[in-house]
Amino acid sequence: MIILDNVIVDRGSKYAVSGGPCRSAEEARMFLAELKRTKKFAKATHNSWALICGGQMIKNDDGEAGAGMVILRMLEREGLHDHIIVVTRWFGGKHLGGDRFRHVQDAVRTYLKAM
Structure with a gap:
């Protein structure tokens, strides 16, 4: 599991990105459970994810x-x-509008470069 914390900060919202090998929806659930064992990630506003x-x-x-x-x-x-x-987000109190999609893309790019 690779975790990159505080990759983006905007208007109080903070982003992290993580990932690792995963071969099924069940493994994805296990991955998220492991990630959320860290209190900080368990308390995050959003843990959005995808897998092919x-x-x-x-x-x-x-x-x-x-x-x-x-x-x-x-x-x-x-x-x-x-x-x-x-992609994990901790909401900072101000809505980001369409910028949140750019931040998700930037977080994923950061992860892909770190692989």
């Missing part, structure tokens, strides 16, 4: 509408299969 495995595209916005699809498209573009990417 076994010919399936699986995503979860975790309340950050559209974030899972952004991650999924980036995984597809990179041809990255059997690998989950989770």
Whole structure:
């Protein structure tokens, strides 16, 4: 599991990105459970994620509408299969509007460069 913390800060919201090998929806649930064993991630506002495995595209916005699809498209573009990417956000009190999608993309790019 790779965790990159505080990759983006904007108007009080903070972002982290994490990921690792993952081959099924069940493994994705286990990955998230492991991530949330750290209190900070368990208390996050959103843990949005996506995964391409076994010919399936699986995503979860975790309340950050559209974030899972952004991650999924980036995984597809990179041809990255059997690998989950989770973008975590701690809400800072101010709405980010469309900037939140740019932040999700930037977080995923940061992760892909670190792999």
